[in-house]
Amino acid sequence: MSLPAHNFGCDHIITTYLVPNLLHFMAYIMGLYYFRIQENEQLYALMEKVFLQATPVQARSASQQKMIRKLRLFLVLGSVWVFFTVVLQGMYVWAFDFPKMPLFEKIGATGYWLLLSFELLGRTVFNCVILAIVMNYTTQCEMIKFYVKGLAMRLHEKSTDLKSAMKDVLMLRQSLSLLNGSISKMTSLASIILAELTIIGFCVLFLNEHDDPRLWVYRILFPIVWAVMLGFPLFQAARVNSICLRIQKIAIEMRVFGYKGASIIDLDSFLHFVTITKLKGKLFHITVLPSHLIFSIIVTAFILLILFQTSILHTSEYVF
Numbered sequence: 001m002s003l004p005a006h007n008f009g010c011d012h013i014i015t016t017y018l019v020p021n022l023l024h025f026m027a028y029i030m031g032l033y034y035f036r037i038q039e040n041e042q043l044y045a046l047m048e049k050v051f052l053q054a055t056p057v058q059a060r061s062a063s064q065q066k067m068i069r070k071l072r073l074f075l076v077l078g079s080v081w082v083f084f085t086v087v088l089q090g091m092y093v094w095a096f097d098f099p100k101m102p103l104f105e106k107i108g109a110t111g112y113w114l115l116l117s118f119e120l121l122g123r124t125v126f127n128c129v130i131l132a133i134v135m136n137y138t139t140q141c142e143m144i145k146f147y148v149k150g151l152a153m154r155l156h157e158k159s160t161d162l163k164s165a166m167k168d169v170l171m172l173r174q175s176l177s178l179l180n181g182s183i184s185k186m187t188s189l190a191s192i193i194l195a196e197l198t199i200i201g202f203c204v205l206f207l208n209e210h211d212d213p214r215l216w217v218y219r220i221l222f223p224i225v226w227a228v229m230l231g232f233p234l235f236q237a238a239r240v241n242s243i244c245l246r247i248q249k250i251a252i253e254m255r256v257f258g259y260k261g262a263s264i265i266d267l268d269s270f271l272h273f274v275t276i277t278k279l280k281g282k283l284f285h286i287t288v289l290p291s292h293l294i295f296s297i298i299v300t301a302f303i304l305l306i307l308f309q310t311s312i313l314h315t316s317e318y319v320f
Helices: 013-037 041-053 064-095 102-157 162-179 182-206 213-257 264-276 290-309
Strands: none
Touching: 013 102, 013 182, 041 064, 041 102, 041 162, 064 102, 064 213, 102 162, 102 182, 102 213, 162 182, 162 213, 162 264, 182 213, 213 264, 213 290
16 A cells, blocks of 8 residues: 655555455456447436436436436436545645655656656546446346335326336336446446455555654545545445336235226236346345445454554554
8 A cells, every 4th residue: 555755665556545446447458448439328218218218307216307316317427436535645645745746856856747647547537437337237227226216106196007017127127237237247347346455455555654644634634535436336236126126015015905997817927027027136246235335334342452452453553
């Protein structure tokens, strides 16, 4: 990770630099084929279907205006995240006082600023690739979420027949299958990079032996910046799986209270069809649920607590 200005060595080159860059290259190659060869047809087709079934009325929970506003918010927040990653790299140079290193003193101020500009440009491109992958995945999750909301609303209002509802559920399963394909693999690779950087950031923060305020500011912000982007696709996948469970709950309610023009056999068939249809969004080939995320956070917190209590991580020397 980050080292003082007087030390030019790194004891963790493979985990800190080689592994993230290798995973990033793999995700970039997959993304090049997905975005350039397939031209992102999957997302465009999904957006078309969702906008056609949505209403332009602002008051509805699945309206077109809310979808557009939400997607624009994603784009703005993603741009802000890339900006903060560039700021973080600048803080790294500032915290470790790179201009005073003998290497940069030899090349002069012009050479130093030129190298710094190339570094910031490279970091921007690196993080923009991660942003494009994560935003594509989260956008598809958001589209699927809006589609499920629209279907649930029509079933509650009894404004659709069971045959059409089955077709909608089938289309939903196809969309989730496509979501769990190439884009999920790319997002999983990007998430591994973000998870590794987050873990390294927290480890270096806990083991920080320097009292320089600049180092504390940099090392506090480092894991936060990466953890925010790591949690975004996990949060979206959990939301999709959570809202897909509504369809099963609605099918059970319909079986109990009945549905217009539908017999008991039709309701049983619909309930069985919804039950056996796998509506699950995955990352790392694992179904992500809110309970899984909460459990992971609690376990991580207890592990850190045990490490502190057993003095495996020493905190008495540091000022938090």
